[in-house]
Amino acid sequence: MIGTKITHNAPATGIIKYWIGRLLLAVLGWQVGGQLPQDKKFILIGSPHTSNWDLPIGLAFIYMYRLKARWLGKHTLFKWPYGLFMRALGGIPVDRSQSHGVVGQIADEFRRSEKLVIILAPSGTRTKMPHWKSGFYHIAQQANIPVVCGYLDYKNKVANFGYTFVPTGNVKEDMDRVREYYKGIEGKYPEKMTPVRLVEEQ
Numbered sequence: 001m002i003g004t005k006i007t008h009n010a011p012a013t014g015i016i017k018y019w020i021g022r023l024l025l026a027v028l029g030w031q032v033g034g035q036l037p038q039d040k041k042f043i044l045i046g047s048p049h050t051s052n053w054d055l056p057i058g059l060a061f062i063y064m065y066r067l068k069a070r071w072l073g074k075h076t077l078f079k080w081p082y083g084l085f086m087r088a089l090g091g092i093p094v095d096r097s098q099s100h101g102v103v104g105q106i107a108d109e110f111r112r113s114e115k116l117v118i119i120l121a122p123s124g125t126r127t128k129m130p131h132w133k134s135g136f137y138h139i140a141q142q143a144n145i146p147v148v149c150g151y152l153d154y155k156n157k158v159a160n161f162g163y164t165f166v167p168t169g170n171v172k173e174d175m176d177r178v179r180e181y182y183k184g185i186e187g188k189y190p191e192k193m194t195p196v197r198l199v200e201e202q
Contacts, residue, residue, distance in 0.1 A: 007036070007065070008065065009038050010067060025057070029157055030157045031157060032061055035162065037148060040115045041145045042117055043146075045148070046150050047185075047196070048151070048187030049125070049187065050187035050188050050193060054126075058119070069117040069118065072120055127192060128192045128194055130194075131195060137171070138167075140166065141167040145166070146166045149163040149164070149178060149181050171200045172201050175197065179197075
């Protein structure tokens with residue numbers, strides 16, 4: 001079992017959230033694994049994303065590692081009165097209908113920050129789509145930071161992360177390795193899983 005000691009150089013959260021995360025995962029019967037890189041800044045992607053349960057379980061998972069991370073969420077999640085709670089959990093509202101410039105803004109934020117971790121769900125929605133959104137890739141490439149791949153495997157009730165890479169610009173080769181990492185992982189609703197593919201590969 002992961003201990004209370006901080007084992008990374010990224011932003012850290014408090015001990016109370018650690019115990020909240022540990023308790024929730026224990027009650028739900030989840031196991032955790034993986035090791036964070038020693039980088040102070042990175043993007044943590046989570047996949048598959050097929051259920052509202054992904055948010056509380058995913059947050060509990062990162063709390064176990066004493067990791068303080070921000071996450072981007074649909075702007076409608078931040079309406080009163082729930083918005084205050086969502087922001088307290090590290091949420092950043094994003095209006096997908098006005099996405100122009102978001103990649104550059106987040107890349108700039110990474111360049112300005114000494115320590116920063118942002119969680120993204122590349123599928124962008126709980127509904128099956130033709131491909132992942134490529135924002136995470138371009139943000140990491142522009143900011144020259146690594147991408148850490150994480151997953152919630154509902155089939156085996158395992159939360160894990162491990163494969164880490166810095167985008168090279170060769171999208172196909174980079175994504176081939178990402179696909180290999182996610183091979184066999186199942187979301188809560190497998191029929192809603194978006195293929196691990198970027199539009200740039202087509």
